[in-house]
Amino acid sequence: xxxxxISGTRSKRDSSAATPAKKSVRDHKLPDLETITQxxxxxxxxVATGGAVKVxxxxxxIYASTFPSEIITCHLDDGRxxxxxxxYSAGVENDSFQHRGGVAYEALVYRYVxxxxxxxxxxxxxxxxxxxxxxxxxxxxxxxxxLWVSRTPSPETMLAKAADWVGRFHASGxxxxxxxxxxxxxxxxxxxxxxxxxxxxxxxxxxGERIPWLEALWQQFEGVLEILLNSRPxxxxxxxxxHNIIVHNQEIYPVxxxxxxxGLGEIDLVALTEGWSDAVHQNCEDxxxxxxxPNGPPSDVTRIIDAARIYWNLRWLGxxxxxxxxxxxxxxxxxxxxxxxxxxxx
Numbered sequence: 255x256x257x258x259x260i261s262g263t264r265s266k267r268d269s270s271a272a273t274p275a276k277k278s279v280r281d282h283k284l285p286d287l288e289t290i291t292q293x294x295x296x297x298x299x300x301v302a303t304g305g306a307v308k309v310x311x312x313x314x315x316i317y318a319s320t321f322p323s324e325i326i327t328c329h330l331d332d333g334r335x336x337x338x339x340x341x342y343s344a345g346v347e348n349d350s351f352q353h354r355g356g357v358a359y360e361a362l363v364y365r366y367v368x369x370x371x372x373x374x375x376x377x378x379x380x381x382x383x384x385x386x387x388x389x390x391x392x393x394x395x396x397x398x399x400x401l402w403v404s405r406t407p408s409p410e411t412m413l414a415k416a417a418d419w420v421g422r423f424h425a426s427g428x429x430x431x432x433x434x435x436x437x438x439x440x441x442x443x444x445x446x447x448x449x450x451x452x453x454x455x456x457x458x459x460x461x462g463e464r465i466p467w468l469e470a471l472w473q474q475f476e477g478v479l480e481i482l483l484n485s486r487p488x489x490x491x492x493x494x495x496x497h498n499i500i501v502h503n504q505e506i507y508p509v510x511x512x513x514x515x516x517g518l519g520e521i522d523l524v525a526l527t528e529g530w531s532d533a534v535h536q537n538c539e540d541x542x543x544x545x546x547x548p549n550g551p552p553s554d555v556t557r558i559i560d561a562a563r564i565y566w567n568l569r570w571l572g573x574x575x576x577x578x579x580x581x582x583x584x585x586x587x588x589x590x591x592x593x594x595x596x597x598x599x600x
Contacts, residue, residue, distance in 0.1 A: 421545030424519035427489030442517035453572030494522035
């Protein structure tokens, strides 16, 4: 998805989103022309109406991150041109403690979660597996002239619009989460949430950090778990950060759905507003609540957001053994402590 980011206020975590991918298609050893042509012909049968699909151009996607991706231009026999965004698993190891499902998982999300309800997202054409390598290729519509939500001329306005989008998505997801076809979705359960606190404590110890109040949180975590597990679970994006939300023709398009799950909806709200001002937090919370609960939010929504904030910051501290070496660790710890004190858990 081609983007032309412009300057604008953004959250701390979004600062890396504008960095072009350093690796090219050649560096990633993406499928050769014959292989990609065969794959796209199998995926685009319903679009090409029996005619052959011809690949006429390939270029690396400048914002590829964990997984390599490229923009492919195709010609169809009827004269039409398609510009596609192709994302490859490419054998990338993604050790993230059950948090990210990878490209094959993301393809299932597009096929069974997003496409059936017509949610605004890049058109999902399909996916295929390369028989030689076992890689999965996810084939989506390429959206041109896009901006990251935090780099639009009015980022605060667009963030509130994103909060509205995800509030409506969560409202529909509450009833859909138990559909038989969605059993593949990761479910945030007790083991999952506990695991992030365990990992954070372990990584703090191995880095030489002594954080008594964080150790004490382990003794009182049951109260946080009670909120996380019993507060209206729904289908969530899982990493609804500004760098995973693009704006195309003034409309919100969340991308990178490999972390989609069944969990607490307010996690997506916390991810969206991380690092922004109190005013942005409040505007987004108001927009989210209006969209998800038109008749008024539940009385305990503030406590739920704080529980979600504790999880979200533990998730980043528990991401890797190097987490406590980063400057952002101080911010995550402060967010956890402040939210815990408001919940009276430490």
